[in-house]
Amino acid sequence: MTRKEFLGLLEEIVEEDPGTLTGAEKLKEQVAGWNSLAVVSFIALVDEHFGITLSPKVIADCKTVNDLIGLLNGKVTD
Amino acid sequence: MGTAKISGVRLAGVASALPRAVQTVAEAFPVFGEAATQKISESTGVRQRHVVPPGVCTSDLCLAAAERLLEELNWARDSVDGLIFVSQTPDYILPATSCSLHGRLGLSKHCAAFDLNLGCSGYVYGLWIGCQLVQSGAARRVLLLVGDTISRIVSPQDRSVALLFGDAGTATAMEKDDTAPPLAFSLGTDGTGQGHLMVPAGGFRQPHSAATCHRTARDDSNIRSDEDLYMNGAEIFTFALREVPPLFKSVLSTAGCSLEDLDVVVMHQANRFMLEYLAKRMRLAPEKVVVALENRGNTSSASIPLAMTDMLADRLKTGSLRMILAGFGVGFSWGAAALTCGPMVMPELVLVEAPAGVSVGKEDS
Numbered sequence: 001m002t003r004k005e006f007l008g009l010l011e012e013i014v015e016e017d018p019g020t021l022t023g024a025e026k027l028k029e030q031v032a033g034w035n036s037l038a039v040v041s042f043i044a045l046v047d048e049h050f051g052i053t054l055s056p057k058v059i060a061d062c063k064t065v066n067d068l069i070g071l072l073n074g075k076v077t078d
Numbered sequence: 079m080g081t082a083k084i085s086g087v088r089l090a091g092v093a094s095a096l097p098r099a100v101q102t103v104a105e106a107f108p109v110f111g112e113a114a115t116q117k118i119s120e121s122t123g124v125r126q127r128h129v130v131p132p133g134v135c136t137s138d139l140c141l142a143a144a145e146r147l148l149e150e151l152n153w154a155r156d157s158v159d160g161l162i163f164v165s166q167t168p169d170y171i172l173p174a175t176s177c178s179l180h181g182r183l184g185l186s187k188h189c190a191a192f193d194l195n196l197g198c199s200g201y202v203y204g205l206w207i208g209c210q211l212v213q214s215g216a217a218r219r220v221l222l223l224v225g226d227t228i229s230r231i232v233s234p235q236d237r238s239v240a241l242l243f244g245d246a247g248t249a250t251a252m253e254k255d256d257t258a259p260p261l262a263f264s265l266g267t268d269g270t271g272q273g274h275l276m277v278p279a280g281g282f283r284q285p286h287s288a289a290t291c292h293r294t295a296r297d298d299s300n301i302r303s304d305e306d307l308y309m310n311g312a313e314i315f316t317f318a319l320r321e322v323p324p325l326f327k328s329v330l331s332t333a334g335c336s337l338e339d340l341d342v343v344v345m346h347q348a349n350r351f352m353l354e355y356l357a358k359r360m361r362l363a364p365e366k367v368v369v370a371l372e373n374r375g376n377t378s379s380a381s382i383p384l385a386m387t388d389m390l391a392d393r394l395k396t397g398s399l400r401m402i403l404a405g406f407g408v409g410f411s412w413g414a415a416a417l418t419c420g421p422m423v424m425p426e427l428v429l430v431e432a433p434a435g436v437s438v439g440k441e442d443s
Binding site for chain 2: 036037039040041043044047048053054055056059
């Protein structure tokens with residue numbers, strides 16, 4: 001999956017307009033829709049598209065959108 | 079995980095009872111804001127829940143279901159020799175609520191009665207034990223009473239739980255039948271998950287105190303006390319992804335059948351997002367998956383039998399269905415049963431009135 005596609009799926013989850021996320025955004029401070037429901041949707045997204053079950057702990061350690069991409073072991077390409 | 083195949087016992091009927099009063103999504107708008115509340119409701123799939131008024135316990139709901147079931151089964155009271163009460167919201171610390179219910183139901187002294195303290199997995203565990211009592215000859219007729227009033231242990235200012243849980247009580251009858259098709263079970267536990275769905279204080283590990291019942295704002299910006307239910311949705315979701323697909327595989331293998339052989343799947347009605355994702359993940363045909371929580375909420379241990387009353391009564395009254403019932407959650411504890419059920423007695427839903435003199439909120443129409 002490309003980075004652009006990934007960001008698009010994340011934008012849907014956090015209810016941002018398509019194309020607005022750059023990756024540098026700080027999750028807690030700058031992404032209003034990043035709440036507990038979004039975390040669950042994100043876990044489902046990663047499970048469905050990458051076959052990886054992320055633990056809530058590693059997700060909580062992520063500070064930025066780029067950190068989330070970093071969890072995916074290079075499966076998101078530029 | 080632990081598996082079993084049990085013969086010589088049939089389910090004779092299932093009845094469910096709800097408190098009449100409901101709470102709707104709209105009533106939470108002032109607390110959490112309309113937009114936030116609607117978003118939660120969309121994700122959980124819950125628009126309305128039945129909620130007990132003060133003075134009504136799980137046992138009262140189960141009693142109403144049991145009375146209706148016994149009447150329609152035409153079972154003599156003294157023919158019941160096993161009574162199991164499954165709940166995490168009992169009447170008392172002691173005695174066991176099953177003993178209290180035994181007295182209220184007027185059962186015979188030859189009846190064995192005991193409680194089982196499980197939630198989401200409770201109905202399946204109750205069936206597993208009840209069926210074994212009958213198969214082994216320990217009992218001929220078992221009444222399994224399963225329910226919860228989770229609304230009474232939830233902080234109304236905690237958005238992770240306040241909009242989700244409803245109250246219900248159910249009764250299931252099991253009896254000896256040598257011609258009945260076997261039931262397959264698969265069960266498991268992971269106690270390392272204990273902290274993700276828990277009421278931390280009020281038991282003996284952390285006894286009640288002025289501090290434990292004081293509601294404070296927490297990290298997740300919800301307000302609750304340590305005597306309120308704490309639930310970590312993300313941890314429970316990953317738990318379900320980890321354990322439920324293998325659970326289905328295990329129970330199907332024990333039953334010696336495949337997904338295609340099934341007519342219906344009834345999972346614990348935790349929330350719609352999780353049900354739909356699990357169904358997708360396990361490639362279950364959507365029309366076979368029961369989603370019944372829109373007007374009931376998550377009713378904890380009662381959710382599976384309540385879903386049977388709400389969604390499958392007509393089919394189970396007149397014919398038989400090959401089903402998987404799967405409960406998973408608090409503990410972590412999980413269990414699935416693969417069985418062929420019906421025709422059997424499926425009474426209409428019972429609505430329980432508030433005790434005289436108790437005021438209630440909105441009435442269900």
